[in-house]
Amino acid sequence: MSDDLIVQAQGLSKVYRRGSESVRALWRADLRVIRGQFIAVAGASGSGKTTLLNLLGCLDRPSSGSYRLNGREVAGLSERELVGIRRREVGFVFQQFHLIPTLTVRENVQLPRMFGAQAADRTDELIDRVGLAHRRRHLPRQLSGGEMQRVAIARALANHPALLLADEPTGNLDTATGRQVVEMLRGLSASGLAVVVVTHNPAIARQADQILNLTDGLIREEG
Amino acid sequence: MVLLAFKNLVRRPVRSILTAVGVALGIAMLFTSFSLDRGLDQGMQRALANTGAQLLAVAKGCPYEAAALLIHGGVGGRYLDEAHLDRIRQLPGVGLAGGLFMNQLIEGDRPVIVMGMDAVGLALKPWWVVRGRPFPDPLSAILPADKAARLGLEIDDPLTLGGRSFIVTAILEPTGSQDDQFIYLPLGTAQELFGAAGKLTAVAIQLDDLQAVGEVARGVEAIPDVQAITMTQVLGTARTLMGAAQAMVRSVTIIAILVGAIGILNAIMTAIFERTREIGMMKAVGAGAGDILMLVWTESILLGLAGGLLGVTLPLAVAGAIDAAVRRAIPFTPAGDILAFSLPAAVTSLGAAIALGVAAGLPPAWRAARISPMEAIRSE
Numbered sequence: 240m241s242d243d244l245i246v247q248a249q250g251l252s253k254v255y256r257r258g259s260e261s262v263r264a265l266w267r268a269d270l271r272v273i274r275g276q277f278i279a280v281a282g283a284s285g286s287g288k289t290t291l292l293n294l295l296g297c298l299d300r301p302s303s304g305s306y307r308l309n310g311r312e313v314a315g316l317s318e319r320e321l322v323g324i325r326r327r328e329v330g331f332v333f334q335q336f337h338l339i340p341t342l343t344v345r346e347n348v349q350l351p352r353m354f355g356a357q358a359a360d361r362t363d364e365l366i367d368r369v370g371l372a373h374r375r376r377h378l379p380r381q382l383s384g385g386e387m388q389r390v391a392i393a394r395a396l397a398n399h400p401a402l403l404l405a406d407e408p409t410g411n412l413d414t415a416t417g418r419q420v421v422e423m424l425r426g427l428s429a430s431g432l433a434v435v436v437v438t439h440n441p442a443i444a445r446q447a448d449q450i451l452n453l454t455d456g457l458i459r460e461e462g
Numbered sequence: 463m464v465l466l467a468f469k470n471l472v473r474r475p476v477r478s479i480l481t482a483v484g485v486a487l488g489i490a491m492l493f494t495s496f497s498l499d500r501g502l503d504q505g506m507q508r509a510l511a512n513t514g515a516q517l518l519a520v521a522k523g524c525p526y527e528a529a530a531l532l533i534h535g536g537v538g539g540r541y542l543d544e545a546h547l548d549r550i551r552q553l554p555g556v557g558l559a560g561g562l563f564m565n566q567l568i569e570g571d572r573p574v575i576v577m578g579m580d581a582v583g584l585a586l587k588p589w590w591v592v593r594g595r596p597f598p599d600p601l602s603a604i605l606p607a608d609k610a611a612r613l614g615l616e617i618d619d620p621l622t623l624g625g626r627s628f629i630v631t632a633i634l635e636p637t638g639s640q641d642d643q644f645i646y647l648p649l650g651t652a653q654e655l656f657g658a659a660g661k662l663t664a665v666a667i668q669l670d671d672l673q674a675v676g677e678v679a680r681g682v683e684a685i686p687d688v689q690a691i692t693m694t695q696v697l698g699t700a701r702t703l704m705g706a707a708q709a710m711v712r713s714v715t716i717i718a719i720l721v722g723a724i725g726i727l728n729a730i731m732t733a734i735f736e737r738t739r740e741i742g743m744m745k746a747v748g749a750g751a752g753d754i755l756m757l758v759w760t761e762s763i764l765l766g767l768a769g770g771l772l773g774v775t776l777p778l779a780v781a782g783a784i785d786a787a788v789r790r791a792i793p794f795t796p797a798g799d800i801l802a803f804s805l806p807a808a809v810t811s812l813g814a815a816i817a818l819g820v821a822a823g824l825p826p827a828w829r830a831a832r833i834s835p836m837e838a839i840r841s842e
Contacts, residue, residue, distance in 0.1 A: 293836050298745070298835045298836045299744060299836050318751070319750065322745075322748065322749075323747050330747075337740060337743035339466070339469070339470075341472055341473050342469060350744070351748045353463060353749075354749040354750070354753045394747065397747075398747075398748060454572065
């Protein structure tokens, strides 16, 4: 197996029970993401985008199928083992940024390290990389939306992940700021990171190396 | 982790302060209760030691009344015949035996407790520092220094008591005990002033040998209408009298502590509901259930600690007001400090506050640890 293969999912499914009914949130998805690839996941609301992201980020376990992350099968791991995987292998960026309001930019970026992420401390380097060196000691309320999302990106990189997952990262930003954030994610993938972005925005999807369109839990096409 | 927990509390300052104050009230009561128990006991032992006697002979009757008289001063309903004094002095094992007469009169609008004592009574209090000449003649009086200052009197100044004129011949320097509350007259003069010639309130007995207390007590009780009370019995009686009030204080303390615990539980639970998505984010970036449990638990413990520090400081700051309130509420409180603050009591109270944080924080911490990151983030 190539060292460049970060995500390899085969027949990945997630079925929820809703009363007596079974809901196929994701059905038999096959997916490969290599190092440096920028993937966009598109689809209508309820199509299974977030379910796919949760499975890829080890926040949830699949009902069936295989999922190898960075060469390791993670589909059958315990919650404790999944925590370890999230700590080492995955970075998350959210639409709402989810910065802790009482922590400074620097402390927010350090957050994964507070929870035992073992990667070398690159906090200042990451803050420089997202262009916020002058904001290091500022609180989130003193930042613009774009700056907050850049802090969130730096935080997602604090554990030196192999896979970066972003859920509508430009959903709360204006067009120009959103474009800057996408350029930043694009730059990260160019530097070797595997990036998967969930988006409604066709302009962002068009910049991806590959687009996965989800409909009713099925990956319909790959562009 | 501690920094993060602290900053989470600072995020809602009013809520955190009110919760800590709730804990502080319970802990302040606990610390006060400990200090009061110790202070009252020490004060009682000090008061009894200040009588200079190990045994009292009083008229047969209520031992509670005798204890109250001894500790607080006042009017006894029953008297001993002074003739018994010589008989007591002759009992084997008796070192000194001094006759005491105590009664009360009103001067102006103030009650004045008069203590009549003889030369032996004075000898029972060798630690007294007296300026002037104690009892050179029957119309002499000894005034405690505070009382003399309040009345504007000095040695050789006249003093009117019960319509009779006396001369202040000596001033008693402050003793920090109940002795500072009385006016002292020669025994015979005091008896005559109250129309009780030949009567005694009590005979204070100092023993040659403490081991002989039982034997001397039996000798005293062989005298008709006389009962012996040891200082241990007086102490026990006084403790019983104060016990009910102390039990009430303890009950209120327990309720206050429970209210504090509910306050912490409520504050932390509310904070968790408000921060569900944030907890989800933390789990997504690598926090395990144990990390979240420890974070929330630390917040609860910090609240307990803050409440504990405030609760231990509060009684120290308002000791005077507590002293005054306790004296109004509890009968027979001894003179001197009745709140004996101590480091072990402070440490125990602080420990209780932390334990409160530990106990009250566990349910919300457990709940937070079990939040599904997926569900939490989806609540967006």
